[in-house]
Amino acid sequence: MPAGEFAFIRWLRDRTPTDPRVRIGPGDDCAALAPPKSELLVTTDLLTEDVDFILADAGARAVGRKAMAVNLSDIAAMAGRPLGAVVAVALPSGVADSRQLAEELFLGMREVADRFHTPIVGGDTNAWPGKLVICVTVLGEATGRGPVRRNGARPGDWLFVTGPVGGSWLGRHLDPTPRIPEAMKLHELVDLHAMIDISDGLSADVNHILEESGCGAVLDAAAIPIHPDAVERAKRTGRSPLDHALGDGEDFELAFAVSPSDGEKLLRETSLAKVGECVERGLWLEEGGVRRALEPRGWVHG
Amino acid sequence: MPAGEFAFIRWLRDRTPTDPRVRIGPGDDCAALAPPKSELLVTTDLLTEDVDFILADAGARAVGRKAMAVNLSDIAAMAGRPLGAVVAVALPSGVADSRQLAEELFLGMREVADRFHTPIVGGDTNAWPGKLVICVTVLGEATGRGPVRRNGARPGDWLFVTGPVGGSWLGRHLDPTPRIPEAMKLHELVDLHAMIDISDGLSADVNHILEESGCGAVLDAAAIPIHPDAVERAKRTGRSPLDHALGDGEDFELAFAVSPSDGEKLLRETSLAKVGECVERGLWLEEGGVRRALEPRGWVHG
Numbered sequence: 261m262p263a264g265e266f267a268f269i270r271w272l273r274d275r276t277p278t279d280p281r282v283r284i285g286p287g288d289d290c291a292a293l294a295p296p297k298s299e300l301l302v303t304t305d306l307l308t309e310d311v312d313f314i315l316a317d318a319g320a321r322a323v324g325r326k327a328m329a330v331n332l333s334d335i336a337a338m339a340g341r342p343l344g345a346v347v348a349v350a351l352p353s354g355v356a357d358s359r360q361l362a363e364e365l366f367l368g369m370r371e372v373a374d375r376f377h378t379p380i381v382g383g384d385t386n387a388w389p390g391k392l393v394i395c396v397t398v399l400g401e402a403t404g405r406g407p408v409r410r411n412g413a414r415p416g417d418w419l420f421v422t423g424p425v426g427g428s429w430l431g432r433h434l435d436p437t438p439r440i441p442e443a444m445k446l447h448e449l450v451d452l453h454a455m456i457d458i459s460d461g462l463s464a465d466v467n468h469i470l471e472e473s474g475c476g477a478v479l480d481a482a483a484i485p486i487h488p489d490a491v492e493r494a495k496r497t498g499r500s501p502l503d504h505a506l507g508d509g510e511d512f513e514l515a516f517a518v519s520p521s522d523g524e525k526l527l528r529e530t531s532l533a534k535v536g537e538c539v540e541r542g543l544w545l546e547e548g549g550v551r552r553a554l555e556p557r558g559w560v561h562g
Numbered sequence: 563m564p565a566g567e568f569a570f571i572r573w574l575r576d577r578t579p580t581d582p583r584v585r586i587g588p589g590d591d592c593a594a595l596a597p598p599k600s601e602l603l604v605t606t607d608l609l610t611e612d613v614d615f616i617l618a619d620a621g622a623r624a625v626g627r628k629a630m631a632v633n634l635s636d637i638a639a640m641a642g643r644p645l646g647a648v649v650a651v652a653l654p655s656g657v658a659d660s661r662q663l664a665e666e667l668f669l670g671m672r673e674v675a676d677r678f679h680t681p682i683v684g685g686d687t688n689a690w691p692g693k694l695v696i697c698v699t700v701l702g703e704a705t706g707r708g709p710v711r712r713n714g715a716r717p718g719d720w721l722f723v724t725g726p727v728g729g730s731w732l733g734r735h736l737d738p739t740p741r742i743p744e745a746m747k748l749h750e751l752v753d754l755h756a757m758i759d760i761s762d763g764l765s766a767d768v769n770h771i772l773e774e775s776g777c778g779a780v781l782d783a784a785a786i787p788i789h790p791d792a793v794e795r796a797k798r799t800g801r802s803p804l805d806h807a808l809g810d811g812e813d814f815e816l817a818f819a820v821s822p823s824d825g826e827k828l829l830r831e832t833s834l835a836k837v838g839e840c841v842e843r844g845l846w847l848e849e850g851g852v853r854r855a856l857e858p859r860g861w862v863h864g
Contacts (some may be wrong), residue, residue: 289639290603306650308690337591347609388610395697432756
């Protein structure tokens with residue numbers, strides 16, 4: 261336990277609002293939550309300095325927001341409702357004011373956690389000679405029709421995304437919006453066959469659905485909602501905006517598959533656009549009437 | 563997602579036995595578990611290279627075991643039953659064979675997890691330019707009388723520990739035994755007023771109980787079970803074996819408080835030794851009839 265952890269834990273506890281779902285909050289060996297009524301969801305994501313964020317550029321507050329948001333996005337991808345989060349950090353022992361860094365990270369996490377009704381119930385604060393590492397684990401519960409997996413897409417299904425993609429590395433990747441209410445609403449409205457959040461990149465993440473589902477898909481180039489950031493980035497890279505939309509990743513929109521009749525319903529009742537259809541096999545891009553094989557690309561690091 | 567993560571996830575999934583409690587295992591956006599019947603426990607611990615372990619000395623297998631064991635020890639400290647674990651790692655991108663490192667870590671974690679019926683249900687594998695970081699989060703459920711907290715000790719209570727302490731840094735700290743069955747048995751046998759696992763050090767951890775409970779304690783120097791490793795270490799440091807027993811930490815035995823009548827019952831029905839008694843205030847050590855104030859000491863790093 262690093263020097264000063266107790267004072268920090270006291271600071272945290274003073275800032276932790278009561279929540280009827282939380283039976284034991286920060287400061288004991290474990291936190292305790294009221295048992296969920298439906299299936300218990302759990303996801304963990306670890307972010308490392310200089311790979312997932314540049315601390316000096318982004319600032320600790322934004323790093324905290326991102327660390328919480330990417331985990332909540334995984335709960336959204338199952339159409340779940342968040343129940344609570346625990347947070348572990350390794351703080352660089354070399355920084356001038358590691359207490360301030362810890363507080364800023366926590367406040368950033370709380371901004372996003374509060375917005376999505378997710379109490380931070382515990383954690384582990386460490387100091388070490390390395391750079392900043394943050395690991396957030398979020399617990400949730402399944403809603404309505406149960407957790408939505410990646411493996412339920414089938415040939416003929418229609419594919420949708422919840423928002424425009426591409427170019428997130430211009431800055432949007434630091435402040436993603438987990439699509440939790442959107443996913444729960446969709447889950448009520450239609451039978452979601454398969455869903456994923458777009459972290460690696462649209463083509464790579466759709467491909468994850470296809471691999472798990474054992475089918476293929478054709479994406480409609482003209483229908484993919486391209487974010488203005490992708491257009492902006494394309495000016496600098498010489499690649500097309502579509503290329504950035506397909507491969508940049510860290511959009512944290514949701515991609516999902518539904519039956520054609522549910523697809524029609526979504527076209528009638530929402531502003532979502534159909535971006536493709538599932539087929540027997542392969543991943544394809546259809547552009548101007550021409551269908552070509554699409555290499556699933558995503559943000560691969562390490 | 564680092565290159566090769568998919569192949570690694572496949573390798574993991576092939577090695578993950580089915581478990582009726584696990585509805586969705588590794589490879590989706592979240593794992594899903596059957597809802598616990600009682601309160602849901604959650605604990606997270608992050609271990610960093612060169613602080614919590616020396617990778618080259620310990621080997622990845624032992625590091626994996628430790629990462630899992632310290633979390634299970636927190637579940638034990640609440641008298642809980644583990645339900646599942648998720649694991650996040652940041653692998654040093656510089657190592658020759660990071661896949662082998664990841665596998666060894668996982669196999670080490672599985673050795674301990676399997677022993678305590680804890681399925682590893684998901685995780686996050688990263689590569690980065692820094693040193694090895696492992697973050698394990700364990701979920702559990704409360705047993706019998708509910709989760710045992712730190713805050714229920716009161717003056718007059720008797721204090722016990724589940725086993726000998728001190729000198730863990732000779733090597734034992736790498737292979738702690740989470741006292742899960744022991745805690746559940748105690749929880750059935752007596753009314754545990756407060757409990758903690760000894761990670762910081764006996765005196766520091768007893769002091770955590772006292773701070774949360776708002777009382778004090780007198781430890782009986784002659785009654786504290788001193789591990790042979792503490793004796794061994796004392797030969798090298800010039801400090802007393804008792805000093806090492808009180809302050810070394812990372813023993814992962816449990817310290818707990820019970821009423822005097824339950825204490826009598828434990829003396830009759832178990833081989834546990836009473837190590838002290840709670841008083842109104844302060845932390846004291848009684849040695850040869852003399853009572854002196856005891857500074858709570860623990861392993862403070864960072």
